[in-house]
Amino acid sequence: MLEQSEVTLDELRHLVSNRALEGETMLLNMGPQHPSTHGVLRLLVELDGEVVVNCIPDIGFLHTGIEKNMEAKTYEKAAVMTDRLDYLNNLGNNLVYCMAIEKIAELDVPPRAQVIRVLLTELQRIASHLVWLGTHALDLAAMSVFLYCFREREIILDIFELVSGQRMMTTYFRPGGLWRDVPPEFEPAVRKFLKLFPARIEEYESLLSKNPLFLDRTRKIGVLSAEDAIRWGVSGPPLRASGVRHDLRKVEPYMGYEQYDFEVPTHTDGDTYARYLVRMEEMRQSLRIVQQALDNLPGGPVRSDNRKYVPPPRSELGTSMEAVIHHFKLWTEGFDLPKGSVYAAVESPRGILGVTLESDGGPKPYRVHWRTPSFINLQALPLLSKGHLVADLVALIGTIDIVLGDVDR
């Protein structure tokens, strides 16, 4: 125990203040197995009494080498690994990966597939925000909100199971469209959720928004100014809660987001409560998008008919020799992408999720880099937490909404 702390201190000598070296302030290890760190995040906290002087995040406990592994798989097989990055935003990860491939291949996505992609990623955004809300409230000792949130999240996961067969690791979006069309039960299931959910949001808000304990724990805690947010590359709800109206769905619309009527909620306070309000409003806006997508769901195919990238449907295999050849080629060696490098980005529930995809002209990605929002947003934690109490540090980890699978990749 003692030996361990000596090694750590020496290694981090340049990061802590002189007061820590003289023994005036205390160094406290928090995590990686701590329930409030939302996974395996380790924080080395320098404390003056109960006040945080500095906090040094230590990450990498959940590093799985996904980027290296993807280089050894064909494009379609590597898509399976994208689910495992941010395990609360599986469909969003699928989406940005497929978008990068479609950008290099200049592959068109049929309108029906685009609308279903938007619909499902917005449901995913709600599901992710529900987990955030539940755990954030749990960190602040509001236990019941957690149970209510997971009750509704379950409905969304059931919809995902309906369309893809999997609740979380869906891999439902494939290059050029979707894995297969949604079943007939899909529309009534989503309509039922749309009818039920607005009242449920009000229920959460009635538990938290005017709760004096919640207000005390969140107001003026972790104030992030707009300048600092941009300087530190913070994106997503934390950026918008600081007053910067930046949402990739609006500024660089993808998958036809320009056709939907929705607002980008912002707030000017930049504190934990503002981030809470922004995310709650985002859930309502996502509902509006889902409603519009469902009302205007076009018919037609759900996958591109470009046979160099997309395998032919089963029905063609019996009659067409060409279909058999394509089927064989695509499932044995995969497709070759043209040589080049692109950057594709989407607005995930946590912020800007980007992919740098480089192709060397072969069937496997030469290099995939994930610009994950949690990784970058977490970097602002020391800035946010300085001068606050240890108890507030717990609130701050929750408000950044990190997913460790997304941080460590």
Added chain:
Amino acid sequence: MKENLQPVVSAMIERFSAELREFRGDVTLVISPDKVLEGFQSLRDQYGFDFLEEETAVDYWPEQEPRFHVVYQVYSMKNKLRLGLRVPVSGLSPTAPSIERIYPNANWFEREIWDMFGIRFEGHSDLRRILMPYDWEGHPLRKDYPLGYEEVQFTFDAEEIDRNKPYAKE
């Protein structure tokens, strides 16, 4: 290319002898390592690219020189513009200037590149490994770093497995 990106690109080409690459609508400038700091400084201060969105590296091994490319994406919140940059880095003693003083969030990006590719960033305040264990040897995302695998054992004979995989008993 967007219209209002054109003046930035021409200025960069003229001042820093950058090379323009366009691919599928992505505009990328290739710029040499000694001009990186000046280049980013003027991008941020004069042209309003205030948001460092992405920084990573690519390894072109076994090509000898330049072996690595450091890849950046900067974004302008005011003008809604995106610009990519690429910096070739020699494979003999891979070093690149750190842009942490210009964009503070480059700190973790550059730690990750050091961890994964072994590119040193000069002027970085805290260049430690970030994702791999602190005592790890090698840089995993290099192309000459093997992926590693485990052989499947087609037997239930424990002795045979021990013979094939002596490390499994440890």
